[in-house]
Amino acid sequence: MHELSIAAAVVESAEGVAREHGSDAVAGVTLRIGELAGVVPDALRFSFSLVAEGTALHSAELVIEEVPARARCGGCDARFAVGSPPALWCPHCDTAAAELLSGRELELAEVRMAGSP
Amino acid sequence: MCRSVDVRTAVLAKNDSLAAQLRTELAERRVTAVNLLSSPGSGKTALLELVLRRARERAVAVAALTADLATENDARRLARSGAPVKQVLTGGLCHLESAQLRGLIDGWLPEPTRLLFVENVGNLVCPASYDLGETLRVTLMSVTEGEDKPLKYPTAFGGAHLVVLTKTDLADAVGFDDSAFTTAVQRVNPGVEILPTSARDGRGVDILLDRVLAVADGAAPHTPLLAADHLRHHGHDHAPAHHHGDARADGHEHGATHAPGHAHGRSTRPASA
Numbered sequence: 001m002h003e004l005s006i007a008a009a010v011v012e013s014a015e016g017v018a019r020e021h022g023s024d025a026v027a028g029v030t031l032r033i034g035e036l037a038g039v040v041p042d043a044l045r046f047s048f049s050l051v052a053e054g055t056a057l058h059s060a061e062l063v064i065e066e067v068p069a070r071a072r073c074g075g076c077d078a079r080f081a082v083g084s085p086p087a088l089w090c091p092h093c094d095t096a097a098a099e100l101l102s103g104r105e106l107e108l109a110e111v112r113m114a115g116s117p
Numbered sequence: 118m119c120r121s122v123d124v125r126t127a128v129l130a131k132n133d134s135l136a137a138q139l140r141t142e143l144a145e146r147r148v149t150a151v152n153l154l155s156s157p158g159s160g161k162t163a164l165l166e167l168v169l170r171r172a173r174e175r176a177v178a179v180a181a182l183t184a185d186l187a188t189e190n191d192a193r194r195l196a197r198s199g200a201p202v203k204q205v206l207t208g209g210l211c212h213l214e215s216a217q218l219r220g221l222i223d224g225w226l227p228e229p230t231r232l233l234f235v236e237n238v239g240n241l242v243c244p245a246s247y248d249l250g251e252t253l254r255v256t257l258m259s260v261t262e263g264e265d266k267p268l269k270y271p272t273a274f275g276g277a278h279l280v281v282l283t284k285t286d287l288a289d290a291v292g293f294d295d296s297a298f299t300t301a302v303q304r305v306n307p308g309v310e311i312l313p314t315s316a317r318d319g320r321g322v323d324i325l326l327d328r329v330l331a332v333a334d335g336a337a338p339h340t341p342l343l344a345a346d347h348l349r350h351h352g353h354d355h356a357p358a359h360h361h362g363d364a365r366a367d368g369h370e371h372g373a374t375h376a377p378g379h380a381h382g383r384s385t386r387p388a389s390a
Contacts, residue, residue: 002212002243009128017122027119031128036343038246038272071342085268086275087304088342096307100342106246108126112119 006039006106007047014111015056023113028061030112034105035069036086061112069103132247136215137351139222139250143233148226149333150218150233152251154273156266157239159259160283162191163316164325165234169198171322177330178229182221183236184213191236201227212243215250232329241270248351253332254344259284264297267305275305275343279312279328286315306341 014029033039041064048062069082075095082088088097127133143150155161165181172179183191184205192204203225207213218235226233235251237244256277258266261284267274274280280302288295302311312328314321332338340348 002246005210005212005214005243006128006246009131013124013126013128013130017124021120021122023120036272036275038242085304086271088275088307089304097342100345104343104346106128108124108128110121110123112121115120 003039003043003047004051007044007051010048010108011051011055011057013108014060017108017111018056018113021113023115024056025114026057026060026111027114028063028110028112029057029108030063030065030110032065032067032105032107032109034067034103035084036082036100036103037106039106041066065109067102067105070101071097071103072099072101074098129246129248132215133347133351135219136248136250139215139219140252140352143222143250144252146228146230148230148233149253149329150235150249150251151253151255151329152244152249153234153236153255153257154241154244154277155239155257155283156241156262159239159257159262160316161236161239161257162194164257164281164283164314164322165236166195166198167316167319167322168234168326169195169200169202171326172232173199175326177326178227178231179234180227180230180232181234181236182218184238186210186238195236201225201230207238211238211240212247213237213249214247218249231333241266241273245270245272245276248347253278253329253338255279255281257281257283260288260293261291264294265301267298267301271305272343274302276341277306277309278332278338278341280306280309281321281325282311282313284315284317285313285320286317306343309339309341 010029010031014026018024018026033041045062052058052060069086070079071082071088072079073090073093073095074097075090076093078090078092079101080091082103153161169179169181180201181195182203182205183195184207185191186207186209189204192202195202203221205221235249254277256273260282299311302309312321312325314325
């Protein structure tokens with residue numbers, strides 16, 4: 001259940017952004033979480049609600065964008081969905097992927113601050 | 118009314134940059150750290166005890182940190198090898214983070230230490246997300262755990278530089294299907310080496326030590342696809358060059374520009390998937 005540590009990192013980071021922008025309340029944050037990030041969105045939502053309590057994020061909305069895992073074939077250069085359970089082999093020519101294009105994201109994408117009108 | 122700031126920051130940026138700094142510092146001290154990941158009960162302590170013992174017989178300066186939620190039992194077992202050992206009690210935390218490792222190393226790591234083995238908390242999920250500053254990440258699994266485990270825990274097996282199979286002396290008794298296991302590992306981590314070991318009969322212990330020593334001597338470890346991007350930003354070659362102080366995830370340009378030539382032994386894929 002490392003989602004608790006991750007939620008704490010999100011809150012810390014978002015509070016920092018809010019401070020930098022002279023705000024003491026965060027209205028919402030958007031996270032991008034890759035299919036292969038090893039993080040369970042539901043567990044993260046639950047953890048976030050606990051960790052945000054008593055911080056600038058106490059009433060913040062958490063938006064999670066899930067990012068599908070995609071890879072590039074090392075043989076025919078095709079781009080393909082890695083799928084679940086993941087297969088890092090090209091479905092077209094059965095060659096190992098040369099590169100994972102997406103799916104490992106664990107990113108704070110956006111912080112929305114509650115500002116005065 | 119809301120103001121939005123596009124930040125694009127890696128959530129674990131702080132851990133990642135601490136890990137990169139630690140990796141650099143350890144390299145300067147000529148220490149190679151090895152992060153051992155597995156489920157509880159996979160036999161990593163028993164295997165590590167043998168590795169430490171062999172290292173001492175081969176006059177290699179080794180030390181070990183072992184993390185558990187509770188008890189000092191593992192440290193006592195490992196200390197029988199004669200190597201310096203430190204127990205880390207995480208007090209319930211499911212994984213180690215780089216800052217913890219740094220705190221443990223400071224003031225303890227004996228000079229000279231060439232290899233530092235870090236036995237992570239027994240858990241195949243959480244530790245996989247945290248770079249500790251290791252040069253080599255080894256994921257272990259025993260033959261009693263089920264051949265499809267790499268598919269169930271793809272981040273642990275997919276991010277490994279080396280996969281170690283333990284308790285192979287029991288393989289026949291439990292009907293372990295070696296080819297199904299190899300298929301599962303290669304599916305998530307093409308080209309990674311699988312090293313069979315047994316703490317009962319000593320199989321693979323010297324080879325495991327050889328693999329670690331090779332990396333300590335400068336050999337490049339296998340690049341797992343799942344970790345390639347992370348290693349590009351936080352790995353050995355990049356760590357000293359730039360400070361990740363502002364913790365920004367740089368760019369994400371996964372374009373056609375780089376061709377690091379992952380030397381994946383791609384011919385190893387078994388027929389059935």
